[in-house]
Amino acid sequence: MKNRTKLGLALLLFGLAFACKQADSLDNATEAAADTTAVASTISSNAAVEKKESHRKFVRTADLKFKVKNVAKSTYAIENIVSKNGGFVTFTDLKSNINEKSETKISQDSTLETTRYTVDNTITLRVPNTQLDTVLKSMVKEVAFLDSRLIKADDVALQLLSNKMAQKRLASHQKRLEKGIDTKGKKLTQITNAEDKLLGRQTESDETVLQNLSLEDQVNYSTVTLYLYQRESVLQEIVANEKSINAYRPHIGLQIWDSLKTGWFMFEAIIAFVVQLWALLLLAVLGVFAYRKFAKK
Structure with a gap:
């Protein structure tokens, strides 16, 4: 009987621990969802969403x-x-x-x-x-x-409306200029001045159209x-690592052999140089011989 009571108590404690763990998991999930919702509400933009019937x-x-x-x-x-x-x-x-x-x-x-x-x-x-x-x-x-x-x-609703009104005024003025050029333009100077004014109005009209198109694109x-x-x-x-130049240096025996050869080459060069001066050496010998001969007399 005591064993059954202990077993039941152990099962009860295990059930309570499992329930607490599940509750903590649900709380953590709820907090994570709340954080995500908070970031979403912070980063989103519900402001200035125009309604379909609005003129804004x-x-x-x-x-x-x-x-x-x-x-x-x-x-x-x-x-x-x-x-x-x-x-x-x-x-x-x-x-x-x-x-x-x-x-x-x-x-x-x-x-x-x-x-x-x-x-x-x-x-x-x-x-x-x-x-x-x-x-x-x-x-x-x-x-x-x-x-x-x-x-x-x-x-930018008012700016769009203002541009459209300006476009209508420019179009009307442009038509009157065209009509005046066709009916009243007699002299070349008058026609030229009128054409310049007409070109200016056409340019203004085109710029107004482009401004409206740009604004509409930014709205859309x-x-x-x-x-x-x-x-x-x-x-x-x-x-x-790149190899150091020391890695390519020859061993000491080869260096000694190269030094001996270099010394021999220098000795050969000295001998060759002395041989090139044989004329000077001959004059020196003759000079010494003549000096001794005349010195005895």
């Missing part, structure tokens, strides 16, 4: 800086996200910045090369304004730490600038 037109831009685990992998993931949502990348600058480089000789013919570097990337992308929030939320899983987020929405496609970076990485590799 927003040019939305976003600038984000955040840390990732691997810049290259996150870059590819973000490019895929942008492509799936109908956007495109206009600029990317992925590079490795070397912070420190050192070499340690580990053997006679090997050196350990250590490089400390940081990888970063600046990306500029364009996405449909209706997909901006979706794209930003999809990038949350790549964010390890969010440094900054700046999102702007400029209402939001511009997002991202700066990605990761923690400092270390690369170590063993490289072969």
Whole structure:
């Protein structure tokens, strides 16, 4: 009976421990989900989303800086996200910045090369304004730490309307100039001046059209600038040493033999030089002989 009581108590304690462990796991999962949701709400952009019946037109831009685990992998993931949502990348600058480089000789013919570097990337992308929030939320899983987020929405509805009104005025003025040139232009000077004015109005009209097209493009496609970076990485590799010139020096016996030959060559050169001076030596001998002969007399 006592054994059954102990067994039941042990099973009860095991069940309580297992339940506590499951509760902790659920709490951790809930906290992780809450963190992800918090980052998603921070990085997303629900502001300035115009309604279908609204007459407002927003040019939305976003600038984000955040840390990732691997810049290259996150870059590819973000490019895929942008492509799936109908956007495109206009600029990317992925590079490795070397912070420190050192070499340690580990053997006679090997050196350990250590490089400390940081990888970063600046990306500029364009996405449909209706997909901006979706794209930003999809990038949350790549964010390890969010440094900054700046999102702007400029209402350009009035500017678009102003450009259209100016375009109508210029078109009307252009027609009157054309009619005046055809009916009243008699002299060459008058025609030339009128043509110059007409060309100026046409240029202004074209610039207004281009401004409106540019604004409409910015309204339809939001511009997002991202700066990605990761923690400092270390690369170590063993490289072969270049052989020193001492490795090619001959042994002592060969050096002695070369020295003997060099000395003999110098001795031959001296003899040859002396032989070249035989005329001077002959004159010297004759001079000594003559001196002794006349000295005795």
